[in-house]
Amino acid sequence: MILSVLSSPALVSGLMVARAKNPVHSVLFPIPVFRDTSGLLLLLGLDFFAMIFPVVHIGAIAVSFLFVVMMFHIQIAEIHEEVLRYLPVSGIIGLIFWWEMFFHFR
Numbered sequence: 001m002i003l004s005v006l007s008s009p010a011l012v013s014g015l016m017v018a019r020a021k022n023p024v025h026s027v028l029f030p031i032p033v034f035r036d037t038s039g040l041l042l043l044l045g046l047d048f049f050a051m052i053f054p055v056v057h058i059g060a061i062a063v064s065f066l067f068v069v070m071m072f073h074i075q076i077a078e079i080h081e082e083v084l085r086y087l088p089v090s091g092i093i094g095l096i097f098w099w100e101m102f103f104h105f106r
Contacts, residue, residue, distance in 0.1 A: 002043060003040070003101065003102065003105045004102075006036045006039045006040050006043070007036065007040065007098060007101055009032055009036055010032065010033045010036035010037060011094060013029045013036075014029075014030075014033050015090075015091065016029045017029040017030055017033075018083045018086070018087055018090055019083065019087070023069045024066065024069055024070065027062060027065045027069050028062075028066070030057070030062060031062055034053065034054045034057045034058050034062070038050045038051075038053050038054045041053060043105075
């Protein structure tokens, strides 16, 4: 039950990273993924990694990506066409990952 509560929003947010039309939104969607992954690490009993993971990722990677996207003024149409090309493959990989996690923690 707890695995589903933590993994489902992470999966949806991960898919929204690729599906978002606005590049700034696609940079902000990984933040719930980092939060939910930290919760999964807490379930595994890895307290130190659960506290360090969001600090490193949200603090360094997400903020730097946000500044890069804001500086370059990336065209939304170009990104949307590229994302749609890889969306089926990323969806299949995401479902395989979710399937493995579901049966591992069951």
